Amino acid sequence: MCAFCVENADRSQMAEGFFNKSAPEGYRAVSAGTKPVSQINPLAIDVMKEFDIDISNQKSKEITEDMMRDSFKTVNMGCMDKESSPTLFLPNVLDWNLEDPKDKPIEKVREIRDEIDQRVK
Numbered sequence: 001m002c003a004f005c006v007e008n009a010d011r012s013q014m015a016e017g018f019f020n021k022s023a024p025e026g027y028r029a030v031s032a033g034t035k036p037v038s039q040i041n042p043l044a045i046d047v048m049k050e051f052d053i054d055i056s057n058q059k060s061k062e063i064t065e066d067m068m069r070d071s072f073k074t075v076n077m078g079c080m081d082k083e084s085s086p087t088l089f090l091p092n093v094l095d096w097n098l099e100d101p102k103d104k105p106i107e108k109v110r111e112i113r114d115e116i117d118q119r120v121k
Contacts, residue, residue: 001029002071008033008060010044010101011077014113017048017055018120032067036060041101043109050110051117 001019003012012031019029037060045056068074078097096119101109 001027001073001075002067003029003031003075003077004063005031005033005077006035006079007037007102008062009037009039010041010109011079011098011112011116012075013040013055013058013060014044014048014116015075015077015120016058017053018051018117021053022121027072030061030067030071031058032061032063034063036062041109043104043106044101044113047106047110047113051113 001015003015003019005012008031012033016029016031019027023029040055040058040060045054048055073094074092075094075096078095079100096116098115099108099112101112104112
């Protein structure tokens with residue numbers, strides 16, 4: 001699975017963490033963004049720890065052609081518009097249209113985390 005977001009700082013990082021915790025052998029998730037940032041949202045790290053998932057060592061990464069080509073499932077977290085998304089020409093891209101947790105209170109970040117957990121499952 002490849003989860004895409006603009007900054008690759010929270011939603012896509014949480015999806016990567018959830019998927020990798022429960023993925024069948026031989027499967028891994030990677031997340032990336034079009035404009036990666038220097039650090040993951042600290043609240044995203046905190047709310048994932050509540051599920052015993054440590055994403056603190058994950059890094060914000062830039063989307064590559066290899067990531068898109070090699071992924072069996074591609075997910076747009078909802079922050080890229082259809083006209084500028086690098087996934088525009090990929091078949092079967094899921095658009096989860098999740099609210100951006102950036103600058104939101106921890107309660108809202110938990111709600112978004114829970115939605116991501118359900119969708120990954």
